[in-house]
Amino acid sequence: MEAKKPLVGFYGDDFTGSSENLAQFHRNGLKTRLFLKVPSQESLLKAARDLDVVGFAGTARALDNSQIAAEIAPAFEALRALGCTFLQYKICSTFDSAPQVGNFGFAAEQIAGRAGKYDLVVLAATPDFGRYTAFGNHYAKFGSDVTRLDRHPSMSNHPRTPMKEADLRQHLNSLCSLEFANIFLPEIRDETTLAERLGNLFAEGKGVVFDGVDNRDLENIASALWEHHKKRPIFAVAAQGLAQLLGKHLAKQKDPLDLLEVPTSMSPASNLLVLSGSCAIQTGRQIDVAVQSGWVALELNPLELTDTRAVAHRIGLIKPQIMENLANKRPTVVYTARGNAMDRDQFADVPPQLIGEAYANLMVAARKETGIQRVVLAGGDSSSYAVRKSDAESLTIKVFDQVQHGHLCELMGGGLDGLEVLLKGGQVGDVDYFIRVLRGTEK
Secondary structure: OOOOOOOEEEEEOOHHHHHHHHHHHHOOOOOEEEEOOOOOHHHHHHHHOOOOEEEEEOOHHHOOHHHHHHHHHHHHHHHHHOOOOEEEEEOOOOOOOOOOOOOHHHHHHHHOOOOOOOEEEEEOOEHHHOEEEEOOEEEEEEOOEEEEHHHOOOHHHOOOOOOOOOEHHHHHHHHOOOOEEEEOHHHHOOHHHHHHHHHHHHHOOOEEEEOEOOHHHHHHHHHHHHHHHOOOOEEEEEOHHHHHHHHHHHHHOOOHHHOOOOOOOOOOOOOOEEEEOOOOHHHHHHHHHHHHOOOEEEEOOHHHOOOHHHHHHHHHHHHHHHHHHHHOOOOEEEEOOOOOHHHHHHOOOOOHHHHHHHHHHHHHHHHHHHOOOEEEEEOHHHHHHHHHHOOOOEEEEEEOOOOOOOOEEEEEOOOOOOOEEEEEOOOOOOOOHHHHHHHOOOO
16 A cells, blocks of 8 residues: 655745745645654654645745755755655745845756756735736735835835845746746636646746736636646745645545644633744834733844844843743733834844844743743744744644634644744734734634
């Protein structure tokens, strides 16, 4: 009898995005697990026996190209060893990447490359998050508006990966030497045309960049890709929209008794610690609302985190106050920025690794010293390093929050078993996000 293998394997280029991607597969009842480091092959094979989706959470979004090559190779080697023939390199749905930082075009060259082992696709659209691609150009919601990415108030001015080009093919051309072609909305909405276009472009050795403005578009894409992957392995550079609709497609093919029940309501927490390394305008608004509700907010100046020794010094100064607040049931936010333009400009060159190291220390200390039940880590780059530095080994999704995408995760290993963590991207959530996480969503 052939050993069961996961249906899909993915690597996420930051931890917040990785957990979100896992949640989108999980919401469909698939059995999933996210590893925070690559375990031994024996441990991975044992864990994967019961899994539909295996993910690895990484930090490539904050790395240069030489670091990316070293970072992603072990993860994809492990996924190939599991027998995964549908691989995803999970990217942010805002598609931000730069030639020297977080270059997912370079990553595609490394894994899919020119050797012809994988057919390469790119899908950034994630309609449920307000991310749309139409005729090759990418758009994102900002408040009640939808703006082209190169005119988005936050993403066009991102401190590390500013998006100055909304045409995805043009942006990819700045990242790598691979050749891409578009498949546009009218072609996606005709199943026969979609299959023919896919086959023709792959035969020409081209990567495919998809449009997508609603979930029906992504459903057609996911179905076509899954059918195609039965002939040739797929490597998808894609946001969580693919996970959502591919997960839906795969769940339909499984025995309903083999699908998990998916809780969607979050219980209240007795207290909450928020550790924010995000410069996003929306995160700044969320901090403001928490402060207006009586929470304590403490600034951690990232310019003072110059090395590991400096991190230890700054944490030594701020930790007693944080622990006292938590012991006295006072919800606390520690932040490096409040979402204004000055913050983004000033902190552009601050290494997220050091912010992550600081927050890992605080999270572990809070768990051990106060027994805190729930923590929010905000900011894709810094939270990635915080979780990795915490020594936790893996996580699963405990609650899928389809309203604000504040999925409740549970850590395993490293002395943090059972700690509930929400990994929040900078733009994710309404202004009351932190209040909601504390109060829960049960009615």
